[in-house]
Amino acid sequence: MSQLFVVHPENPQPRAMAQAAELLAKGGLVAVPTDSSYAVVARLDDKSAADALRRLRGLDERHHLTLLCRDLAEISHFAKVDNKQYRLLKMATPGPWTFILEATKEVPRRVSHPSRKTIGIRVPEQKVALALIEQAGSPLMSTTLIPDGSDEPLNDAEEILQRYAHQLAAVVDGGPCALTATTVIDLTGEAPQVLRLGAGDPATLGL
Template sequence: MRLHIHPDNPQPRNLATVVECLRNGGVIIYPTDTIYGIGCSIQSADAITRIARIKNVDVKKAQFSFICADLSHLSDYARSVDTPIFRMLKAALPGPYTFILEASKQVPKLLKTKKDTVGIRVPDNRICQAIVKDLGHPIMSASLPMDGHVEYYTDPEVMYDLFGHLVDIVVDGGPGHILGSTVIDCTQGAPTLIREGAGPWEHLLG
């Protein structure tokens, strides 16, 4: 299914369709403030495994992140974050960043890396935030398996043609962006840039 949702005023009925799909173990493609992502409920092991198959990766080696509506979930899924790091998160989010933090015991074992870390995202995107708020817990998210063509990253119609048979819903929230999120590791003391993306980072690590 390809489902149109207005980027500024998401329709409650369409949001409810997406949330019901996620609660039932579905997999969706959806917009963020960077590139479109593929995601599912963090509580659905079958859906997580399904996404790993779509991406052709081992679940334990996949670089999944948690999409949160705000920082209220931080204490649930990340171990205690010291004050300077929390200030940085608060200043940067919502925004095009992924912060690598130490995972708490509430992170499903299937989603923990060997390093026992978790990537946390709070995208500045109304559709994304509304879905997570209505769901009541984070979405597990990954990038789509793309081959570099810009329209694959930006055009929901192309994504539906390519992946519609593999997922349950392609959420069409309009054209996507080209760049992924900026990834910053906060598990080694001083924050470290892992990947430069859409979010400026110099002011965060200065």
């Protein structure tokens, strides 16, 4: 059965976040609020976690998993970033954006796109998500928690707990999310390409 950790949305209790991170370290999947919706996260160095995330969501290997990072410095460790991309990322992070970038060798092949070798990267502003990344000590693989057959992500921790009680190690209840998707921008081409328009306004980045 999943554990439930109820935390303050702005100042999540360190003990609860440490317990959730410990479950991640043991190979568990954890649901956590983000800027856009609840997401399921796992440790990047867990060999079976990427498969487990995709099974829970009913996704194939071509679906981008997203790395939740703490800051811009961490992004450059896991994605190839040139000077132009760096300036754009510096304007945008942290915030409601997901960027598609070329993955470095630090990203396991099971996580990146199988043919393009790309990865989704995100630095959330949401305090609970950031606290969990901090406690884990490294970026976390993530995917939006959308039930199979639905188009809408889940936004209620109790519902998530009931629905996925035997698939998640824990649910971190930080209250409801905004339910506005991130804006997704592909930075792997000659010019940035907006793949999905969401909470982030491309005009603020000059796009």
